[in-house]
Amino acid sequence: MSSASKSGSKVLLAPAIAFLVLLFLYPFAYGLYLSFTKADGGATFANYVRFFKDPWDFRTIWTTLWISLPITFINVGLAIPFAYYMRRGMKGEKTITFFLIVPITLGAVLISEGMLSYMGPRGWLNQFLMAIGLVHHPVRFTHNYLGVVISLGLSGFPYAFLMLLGYVSGINPDLEKASQMLGASKFQTFWKILFPLMVPGVAIAFCLNFVMAFSVFPSAVLLGQPSGPTRVIAIAAYQWAFEKFNFNAASAISMIMAAIELIVITLVLVWRGRMYKGASIVGKG
């Protein structure tokens, strides 16, 4: 490639770079700056110290992890077998995919509204459960920990599933046949061949799901107990910003959120690196 066309392609990158700088890098840098300053502009660590010293705020880390980690494991864990069984396509696949995509398009607020009436104490689900005699009193699915976790499952599972489906169905089907012909059972083939090849996809799906769950806000407010067991870290940031109008403290909390997400992502990528040492190409030919 000539240097002229190289510099030409750099020019073409400009809009994307401008987009990134204006909408991501600048706000992020500004937030970082805010988090290390006092309201009057002086430099300080006080915003961070305050967060870790305030048990009511500090606790939100564990609260949020306790909500986001289990449901991320469940979402990805369920998506793996589903993607495996649907890897060669099946009857009604389009219908199933449609119903999986709907929650993504609806957004958290609509899911929460729906769940509030459907799963509420007088909702259809409880009426059904009582009618078949499975329970005698309405089960509390909403305004608690369970409600938030269910809503994160509804919105997070489709992402994990669709992502992994793309991964598994991209694996050369002859690899399975080869493994079988070499004497491997279905389970051995899955565990020794397909799963290791899915690991990069599993890692990415886990990271995305975790980040979405960790930054949960609307469903934690609408479906949970935002002043208690589901007071997640995003709620803490929101309260500092828009109830106490302390953007410096709120920014510090956002930075802590980002740091925790990065730690978890790093751990996942380390696991991925240990599991998958081969070339990054999935099944040549």
Place this chain on the structure above:
Amino acid sequence: MKDFKHISVRRMTKRFGDKTALHEFSLAFDKGEFVTFLGPSGCGKSTALNCITGLIPISGGEIFIDDECIDDSRNKVAPEKREFGMVFQNYALFPHLSVFDNVAFGLRLRKHTKKSVKEKVDTALRLVHLEGYGSKFPAQMSGGEQQRVAIARCIVLEPRLLLLDEPLSNLDAKLRVELRYELKALHERLRVTTIYVTHDQTEALALSDRIVVMRAGKIQQVGTPEEVFSDPANLFVADFMGFKNMWKAKIESLSQSPDHLDAVVKTAGGSLRAHLRYPEGDPRRSALVAAQASGKPVVTAIRPEDILLHAQAGMNLLSCTSTLVEYLGQQSQVSACFDASTPEGAADRIDFRSSDRVEEGRGLELGVAPDKLLLFPELDTIASTVEEGSP
């Protein structure tokens, strides 16, 4: 390895919906034999292979190893329990495993000790000339090397039957010849019973003890390479074996003797004499007799190599005009037609090779010996070939 004498496939049939991909395929393989399924794409050769492995369930028929039935279309021994090895067109190496781990995969499933795994893998890699490649990954190797790993991965398990599905098709011409030679040498050495699927007649001729020519899910001919090459059972096999000159003809006379048949046929280029080694009882012979009686047209088949620029005594003479000459180095490929002025004369193309220079548009007197000319009844039209089967 469990020892055996024969693998026999009896009336094996495979249907995909209402399409029959394989129709009553029956064949017995001797231990140590190298058998090739040859045919154009869609002829059912890969389906037959996959049915024998058990990867595709069969719709009818049986497969036996000596007296042990491994598949009767209702109950079957699972593919992983058959102790067969399979090599794929796209190599199908496990990309996340090193060469060593790929070859060791089957041994480890069989719980071999670490020491025996190492010994066997090293031996297998040496056999395919890949010593020292153990720590490489498939993506770092060329196609030819990858296919050798795939072969090593099978033979290390000493399979009862080795099945190769167009293993050389993804390689470039030079590598293909090289690896073909090595496959042959490997078979001479190990004598593993082998089924090889290809659409390439050269590969089939070079490698096989026996060739099975297939078309539209049916076996057309089974024979040694020599038999299939020089004595094709029908027009289809003849076409596949390079009898490129096929002209419509009418039988004028037939004189029968016990071991051969002398015919005179009328073609667009005049009358031709044919000396056919079709003994009594040969289906081709009775078909020609029937064609003569009913006045149905037949087809003559001649190889380009058997048509000579300079006719010799006792040969059939072909008067024609050259239309196209392609220079190929040692020889030229010449196309000609009998008589460009009439549609019948222009329809039949004469292809031959000549080491002498031939000019386009020149009148020629070509010669072909009567015993180089084969006669066949026209091919029955079979419904278009079915899709090559993979589920």
